[in-house]
Amino acid sequence: MANVIETNQLTKTFNSLMAVDKLNITVKSGEIFGLLGPNGAGKTTTISMLCTILKPTAGTAKVNGFDIVKEATQVRKSIGIVFQDPSVDDRLTGRENLYMHANLYGVPASEQKSRIEHVLKLVELQDRADDLLRTYSGGMRRRLELARGLIHYPKLLFLDEPTLGLDPQTRDHVWRYIRELKETHDITVVLTTHYMDEADRLCDRIAIMDYGKIIALDTPTKLKDTLEGDVVIVKTNNPDALSKLVAEKMQLKKTRTVNGTVEITVRNGENLLPRIVETAAQNKIHVESISLRAPNLEDVFLHYTGRMIRADSGKEPHGIAAIQRRKIR
Amino acid sequence: MTELRGFYTLWLREVKRYLRDRTRIISSFFQPLLWLVVFGVGIGSSLRGAVTIPGLTYQQLIFPGIVGQTLLFTAMFMGISVIWDKEFGFMKEILVAPVSRMTIFLGKMVGDSTDALLQGVIVLALGLALGIQIDLFAFLACLPVMLLITFGLVSIGLTIASFMGSLESFGAIQSFINLPLFFLSGALFQVQSLPDWMQTLARANPLTYGVDALRTIILGGTWQPLYPLYVNLAVIGVFDVIMIIIGTWAFTRMK
Known part of the structure; x- marks a missing residue:
């Protein structure tokens, strides 16, 4: 070609x-x-x-x-x-x-x-x-x-x-x-x-x-495969504490807080869900909801740059709103 | 061939846009009407018949001048279309097309000149309606001369606009060019009777030659021309060529 x-x-x-x-x-x-x-x-x-x-x-x-x-x-x-x-x-x-x-x-x-x-x-x-x-x-x-x-x-x-x-x-x-x-x-x-x-x-x-x-x-597909894992999303009343807990106690380094939720990229995420809820409960952190999704390109971008697609330029509110909506959902 | 079709299509666009703008066509009657009727009659009767040129009323004297003024104002106004196109993004579509910048400039320039010519024809018709005598031959002879006058003037407008980013700044430049060119063209008086310093300025003004040519054609034998018609046309022609070269250069460097 x-x-x-x-x-x-x-x-x-x-x-x-x-x-x-x-x-x-x-x-x-x-x-x-x-x-x-x-x-x-x-x-x-x-x-x-x-x-x-x-x-x-x-x-x-x-x-x-x-x-x-x-x-x-x-x-x-x-x-x-x-x-x-x-x-x-x-x-x-x-x-x-x-x-x-x-x-x-x-x-x-x-x-x-x-x-x-x-x-x-x-x-x-x-x-x-x-x-x-x-x-x-x-x-x-x-x-x-x-x-x-x-x-x-x-x-x-x-x-x-x-x-x-x-x-x-x-x-x-x-x-x-x-x-x-x-x-x-x-x-x-x-x-x-x-x-x-x-x-x-x-x-x-x-x-x-x-x-x-x-x-x-x-x-x-290959870009998303580089992440080697699923994304676990936890909604909680204390995202900072939980993310620290997960990263240190559970040794899950790919943990971060995004818009007030905790996101963890991990292999075989479905096996991990109960453990996360348990650990949170032991430390008196209330988990509102927990879900699992396949990685998307936003995660890929985050993986390579350490941040989300910049939402601070303010020029195109439409795009930013769209990204934020998807994050919240 | 591509260049020729590019030229044609850009010309056609300018003319179509003009013909669709009803408000502009209707309002184009108004200003010349004020000049010819209110200003023309007003100053004419203040002079109480003490007209400087035998056989001509003041209104008759300024009529070709008002035609020239209309050409000038319309031509300069056309520069706005460049700023407009830049602001609305259409200029990008034209600039990225595989036609030369000279073709782009000429297409737009001749298109805008055609629009200005149509404005001029409207004023000629207005003159007829006000009882100013223009015979058929003079009317027809005016057309190519008016077109020749507008080429250079439109080129000035387009050149200035190609350097500018906003409509506001274009307005300011207009008043620094339009009014001096208009007042110093002898549109409202005879250049021959002016003091020396002002005559020098008037003779450096390209529009002076346009107004003089239009007077020679419209007023005929009663008008004592500043220059013979062929000199007028030659000066305007040279001015056109220079301005077209400058305008093409300006468009070449436009991004």
Whole structure:
């Protein structure tokens, strides 16, 4: 299988800030590759360099065999991009936006009409195609942008936070389109996300990024396997005391408190549940509930960085709220 | 071929956006109407017939000037579309497309100039409605001249906007460029009768040549032109070329 993207020590600094630090990744043809990480990890900067929007400070990369600096125009012709922020003209109709894109990317005039019908159908927007974009909902705009990114039949599609700010139902829709694209059109997809479940369900391989570096790269299953265990979640009135107790008395080092609950990563967790409750009772700590779950990518991130996907950037309350909701549940 | 289609599609977008903006088209009547009727009649009657140019009312004198003013204000205002596109993200879609920055600039510039031309035509029609005589030949001759005038002016607006991040700062720059260019263009008076220092400023103003050309065409023999028509057009043409080069450069460095 050929490599669609190859980066070689790709680096970007903004003044003194190291946004992307000597990145070496390869993306294979036909896969869905995810860049996962907190806000500010360097995901968008990486994509921007690969899309030729930003020039790297050092290092090189090839996209579809073209150098991102020396052959920027060829790179642009061969890729499709859906930006993180909306980039449609809301004073034009959906169809007009698509025609504009087709013309800018040199789609032959004879093929424009059929391709536009095709992508409109793909994202189920045929009925609204002739309405002005300003009358669209956020999810519909996102779908239109997705359709737009496909008109010129790119071999490689970049999606920067494709479902940011979308409701759960629309996110499901978008995920389905992305998978369909990969299967029916043989397109390679590179996406960034800070939604753990999105990366998990959608990607063939995931690179976890933090502070401009790749800290882990593998299939979602293998990433989760590195944790070697299940996660035990204990809800209690005194999480700090319990976590200390579990770590010291029971010799379970992978213990931490998260949002007022105690989480323990451990092999054969189901055998451990009674012992934890017992130990807690002996030490007069009240256990409200205890449960066991398979590890997720959030645990993987925590494992590699020692912290959760940063929730302090405040830029995207939607994502943070979503993560916190899942934690509480 | 791709470049040509890129140009066409960017041009079409600007024109479509303009034609859909009904409020802007309707309000575009209003300001020239105030200038021509209230200002024109008001100053005209204060002068009590002591008109400096025989055979011309004050309203007739300023009419081509008001056409020029409309072109200027509309053209500069078009720069806002760049800031707008930056703020709403659409500029990214255009900048990342595989067409050259020169094509992007020209498409937007000629599109915006077309919009400004349409504004100018509205003012010409307004003049006709107010009883100002414009024969068919003069009307038609005005069109290419107006377009030529707007190219350079739109380029100024787009260039400034390409360096700016917010709508607020654009507003401030507008008043530092629009009003001086307008007042020093001789739109409201004859440049020949000005004191020397002001004449020098007026002759350094590209719009002066535009207003002079429009007067020559619209007013005909009753108007004593500052320069022959071909000189006016040549000066405007050179100004256009310089501004287009600067504008293309500005767009090339835009991120």
